[in-house]
Amino acid sequence: MYDIAVIGSGPAGLSAAVQARARNRSVLVVGGDDRDNPLYKTPRIDNYLGFPQVSGKELLERFRAHADGMGVARKEGRVLNIMPMGDTFYLSIGSEMEQARAIILATGVVWANKYPGEAEYLGRGVSYCATCDGMLYRGKEVVVVGKAADAPQEANYLQELGCKVTYVSDKAPDGLRPDIPFVKAPKVEITGEGKVEALRAGSTTIPCEGVFILRPSVAPADLLPGLVLDNGYIQVDRNMATSVPGVFAAGDCAGLPLQVSKAVGEGLVAGLRAAEYVDHISHSI
Ligand SMILES: Cc1cc2nc3c(=O)[nH]c(=O)nc-3n(C[C@H](O)[C@H](O)[C@H](O)COP(=O)(O)OP(=O)(O)OC[C@H]3O[C@@H](n4cnc5c(N)ncnc54)[C@H](O)[C@@H]3O)c2cc1C
The missing domain is CATH 3.50.50.60 (FAD/NAD(P)-binding domain)
Structure with a gap:
């Protein structure tokens, strides 16, 4: 069981993971193939402070090395479903299962609409x-x-x-x-x-x-039924808390502007608040 599971290994997810590790929480980041990350495909970023003209791939590799150096556990795979049960969240990752006390959604934007027949025949083919x-x-x-x-x-x-x-x-x-x-x-x-x-x-x-x-991503409402959305983005407050207690969100999935700096900043807030949430429930058990 991890203290915090982060879904998505882009800037928001890795930033959240680093902050939560700095608070000495155990953290698992689950992310898909790098080639599916928008940053990985961006040849040049000009507006990330302190790193003018850096390639997206290099920035992502630096973020990842930082998270690895902080002792963040990482797993490659797609989270298909998150089930809350009491104070624990169960994540299905392909055919595997992981558990965590708090969740940070950092899935980026899911552009794809469902195909005709997809929802109707889910589980029936x-x-x-x-x-x-x-x-x-x-x-x-x-x-x-x-x-x-x-x-x-x-x-x-x-x-x-x-x-x-x-x-x-x-x-x-x-x-x-x-x-x-x-x-x-x-x-x-x-x-x-x-x-x-x-x-x-x-x-x-x-x-x-x-x-x-x-697909590389799963729409937030499919991942965790009951999550309140706002114009297709996950609704969050200033603590990056979603409508589901113990679930935080950061980065592109939490709204505009879709930019790396904003993703990293929101990841920081989500990581700290998720660590506080875990402290709180640990003391009340
Ligand atoms: C062509 C292009 C150019 C850009 N240029 C710039 C720029 O110059 N400056 C700038 O600041 N921003 C730029 N951006 C935007 C920037 O890439 C995003 O704002 C940033 O990557 C968002 O970070 P994130 O962590 O929120 O999401 P992402 O970087 O999208 O990361 C989310 C990750 O989560 C994974 N994921 C999703 N669902 C699941 C799941 N169910 N299980 C496991 N993994 C999952 C996805 O595969 C993805 O790898 C550009 C984007 C594009 C497409």
Whole structure:
């Protein structure tokens, strides 16, 4: 059990983790593939104080090295769900589970809207996790809708399990097995009668029993039902506290302006307030 779990390993999450470690709290940061981070893809940042003309990749690496040096535990993966139970939060990370007393959401902005049929068939053929659900589809036709950088590897894993995989994405995948057909399409639609039966990708219809939608991020309201949003961003007060006790948010997911300095500053506040929250509940147990 960690004192604090941070979801997202961008500037906000790493800043929060460093501050919470400075208060001697145990901290786990869960983040996806670096290649999915907007900062990683930004060749030049001109407005981060003290680091003119730094590349986003270098800045991120410095943030990460700082967090590592402070003893922050890090795990690569996607948090799919957070369940509060008493004074503990349970996080499902792929097929694994972690526990923490407080949560800091630092997931950045989730731009993608759900695809038609996605919510309707979730758990009835639609899955967000190849490791968790792949075995259910051995010998069956499945489609991987690849949005995250590690999606080709997940598709390869499903094929090796014995699934018959088709890969759909808006851009050619890097590292996909040559025996997996690739269909280029920006938008998809999931269809069926009570369960998934096909995926429409542009003008192509692919019959299938499973659809794995692999995005880098999960929308906050899907991560933690009950979270109050404001114009699509997580509603927070000046302590970066959300509507759910013990859950804080920082950075792009908590609102405009979408900038590194603001993410780092909010991360600091969230880290300190989450550490205080953990102190408070530890004394009241
Ligand atoms: C092209 C471009 C140029 C930019 N230029 C500048 C600039 O010059 N100056 C500036 O200040 N800002 C700039 N920005 C904005 C800046 O990148 C963001 O404001 C900053 O990265 C926000 O930090 P964050 O920590 O809130 O979120 P992010 O950096 O987005 O980090 C969030 C991380 O959380 C991960 N994540 C999300 N959901 C989950 C989950 N469920 N489980 C695990 N991990 C998850 C995401 O994959 C991501 O890696 C630019 C952005 C873009 C796209």
